[in-house]
Amino acid sequence: SGHPSAFRTSNLCIPQPQNPPQLGHLAIIKPLVYLTLRLSLPDALIRLPSGSRLCTRRSSGAAAPGSGATIFALSSGQGRCGIAVIRTSGPSSGHALQILTAARDLPPARHASLRLLSDPRSGEPLDRALVLWFPGPRSFTGEDCVEFHVHGGPAVVSGVLQALGSVPGLRPAEAGEFTRRAFANGKLNLTEVEGLADLIHAETEAQRRQALRQLDGELGHLCRGWAETLTKALAHVEAYIDFGEDDNLEEGVLEQADIEVRALEVALGAHLRDARRGQRLRSGAHVVVTGPPNAGKSSLVNLLSRKPVSIVSPEPGTTRDVLETPVDLAGFPVLLSDTAGLREGVGPVEQEGVRRARERLEQADLILAMLDASDLASPSSCNFLATVVASVGAQSPSDSSQRLLLVLNKSDLLSPEGPGPRPDLPPHLLLSCLTGEGLDGLLEALRKELAAVCGDPSTGSPLLTRARHQHHLQGCLDALSHYKPSKDLALAAEALRVARGHLTRLTGGGGTEEILDIIFRDFCVGK
Ligand SMILES: Nc1nc2c(ncn2[C@@H]2O[C@H](COP(=O)(O)OP(=O)(O)OP(=O)(O)O)[C@@H](O)[C@H]2O)c(=O)[nH]1
Ligand SMILES: [K+]
Ligand SMILES: [Mg+2]
Numbered sequence: 001s002g003h004p005s006a007f008r009t010s011n012l013c014i015p016q017p018q019n020p021p022q023l024g025h026l027a028i029i030k031p032l033v034y035l036t037l038r039l040s041l042p043d044a045l046i047r048l049p050s051g052s053r054l055c056t057r058r059s060s061g062a063a064a065p066g067s068g069a070t071i072f073a074l075s076s077g078q079g080r081c082g083i084a085v086i087r088t089s090g091p092s093s094g095h096a097l098q099i100l101t102a103a104r105d106l107p108p109a110r111h112a113s114l115r116l117l118s119d120p121r122s123g124e125p126l127d128r129a130l131v132l133w134f135p136g137p138r139s140f141t142g143e144d145c146v147e148f149h150v151h152g153g154p155a156v157v158s159g160v161l162q163a164l165g166s167v168p169g170l171r172p173a174e175a176g177e178f179t180r181r182a183f184a185n186g187k188l189n190l191t192e193v194e195g196l197a198d199l200i201h202a203e204t205e206a207q208r209r210q211a212l213r214q215l216d217g218e219l220g221h222l223c224r225g226w227a228e229t230l231t232k233a234l235a236h237v238e239a240y241i242d243f244g245e246d247d248n249l250e251e252g253v254l255e256q257a258d259i260e261v262r263a264l265e266v267a268l269g270a271h272l273r274d275a276r277r278g279q280r281l282r283s284g285a286h287v288v289v290t291g292p293p294n295a296g297k298s299s300l301v302n303l304l305s306r307k308p309v310s311i312v313s314p315e316p317g318t319t320r321d322v323l324e325t326p327v328d329l330a331g332f333p334v335l336l337s338d339t340a341g342l343r344e345g346v347g348p349v350e351q352e353g354v355r356r357a358r359e360r361l362e363q364a365d366l367i368l369a370m371l372d373a374s375d376l377a378s379p380s381s382c383n384f385l386a387t388v389v390a391s392v393g394a395q396s397p398s399d400s401s402q403r404l405l406l407v408l409n410k411s412d413l414l415s416p417e418g419p420g421p422r423p424d425l426p427p428h429l430l431l432s433c434l435t436g437e438g439l440d441g442l443l444e445a446l447r448k449e450l451a452a453v454c455g456d457p458s459t460g461s462p463l464l465t466r467a468r469h470q471h472h473l474q475g476c477l478d479a480l481s482h483y484k485p486s487k488d489l490a491l492a493a494e495a496l497r498v499a500r501g502h503l504t505r506l507t508g509g510g511g512t513e514e515i516l517d518i519i520f521r522d523f524c525v526g527k
Pocket of ligand 1: 293294296298299300312317318320411431433434
């Protein structure tokens with residue numbers, strides 16, 4: 001039925017059948033072939049095939065893959081444990097397995113088999129272990145791999161490692177080398193590698209969720225989609241440069257490219273505005289507790305961190321230095337800072353403490369502003385409300401650089417019948433560090449605030465977790481600002497090429513050795 005539309009690729013037009021001179025045919029076919037070729041580019045650009053130029057140079061970090069060596073390492077944690085996993089990757093993996101199990105045949109692929117391992121030099125039994133044989137390319141690295149699940153005693157582990165080291169062609173792996181081989185063989189792209197590194201290091205629920213999403217390749221998928229949009233726009237512009245005169249291009253080819261590029265700019269802008277949130281989730285949000293002296297700031301820090309971080313005493317001006325402690329608040333990683341109570345006109349040491357407190361306050365992602373609920377009329381409380389609380393509250397929510405939660409502590413001192421806190425107060429929470437009343441409400445409010453500060457990793461668009469991601473998206477956006485096809489088509493095409501280059505490098509295509517070194521340095525040996 002609709003064969004004309006089957007030949008129609010985006011806005012390129014199908015030959016008009018009523019005018020078929022021989023030469024016209026060529027001119028008509030050319031743009032189609034041209035476009036088809038260009039549209040098939042993105043995959044090749046983004047996934048590095050094995051044996052690409054990455055494999056030819058050795059670098060300071062993990063050795064470049066493809067060198068033919070078979071690597072081995074303990075892949076589970078160090079120290080005494082029930083089961084330890086030792087892995088190999090490379091062409092001699094199968095041979096090493098045969099030698100250690102003194103068997104002529106390899107076990108069935110991807111099935112756990114119980115085997116006696118012995119030292120190939122002395123024949124001495126080392127352990128009765130589960131072995132798994134993963135012939136490439138269906139393995140983590142894409143190469144032949146073996147896993148030995150041995151008993152976790154240090155003597156067993158070192159015995160098996162030494163036995164592997166004695167097999168010709170095998171050498172110990174360097175940090176991150178398994179993952180690097182997986183990357184070089186196209187098993188993972190660069191953002192997925194970063195997700196894996198983050199997953200290994202994740203300490204809180206939210207960090208784990210974010211790392212898993214990145215490992216699933218969501219950011220990579222998004223970038224590939226964007227790169228494809230740019231490839232199409234580039235194909236249109238170049239087709240126009242080459243064949244615009246031939247009259248075979250449908251009207252509006254350039255306009256369509258323009259619309260797509262502008263839409264992409266909007267999407268990139270939205271992601272960049274989001275940028276800091278993913279990084280905060282990866283490295284921890286800064287939460288700073290502040291307020292007048294004796295409000296109970298140190299008591300709250302100790303309560304939230306469940307350990308005696310700060311000295312608590314009835315003496316105002318107890319805390320002088322900034323005390324920082326990492327905590328998991330409602331699943332979010334947080335660097336919690338206790339600070340000196342804000343007041344004027346005290347000795348030089350406390351004044352220095354107040355200066356440091358104000359400095360730290362400026363770096364806060366979230367401010368926990370604390371007042372003594374039974375002391376709201378005091379000059380220090382009024383002053384604090386009029387300065388710190390009012391100034392953060394006055395920021396427009398869109399620029400949302402800092403958020404603030406107002407907490408009225410010592411609610412146990414308020415008489416149940418007496419008047420509540422002043423009616424003119426901004427929204428606040430009541431808390432008693434002494435009795436723990438109100439703590440659940442505070443934690444729930446903190447969860448909401450932190451979700452806003454860090455982004456909720458289980459919903460919404462994939463977050464940019466590293467400065468590197470932000471750099472490339474910004475680079476892409478900057479390049480697109482030079483895309484002005486109405487002025488100069490050649491320059492516009494170049495702008496699209498530069499922009500697409502940034503997206504490709506984000507997922508690891510054409511990646512430089514230095515970036516790879518930095519990323520793989522995050523891994524431990526055996527990963
Ligand atoms: N009744 C009551 N007392 C509290 C509560 N929280 C803290 N306190 C007491 O208030 C006093 C001051 O507490 P801190 O935690 O040292 O207060 P702070 O804000 O860190 O004080 P500075 O570091 O001196 O600015 C201590 O005697 C605490 O035991 C509370 O919820 N109820
Ligand atoms: K105090
Ligand atoms: Mg204190």
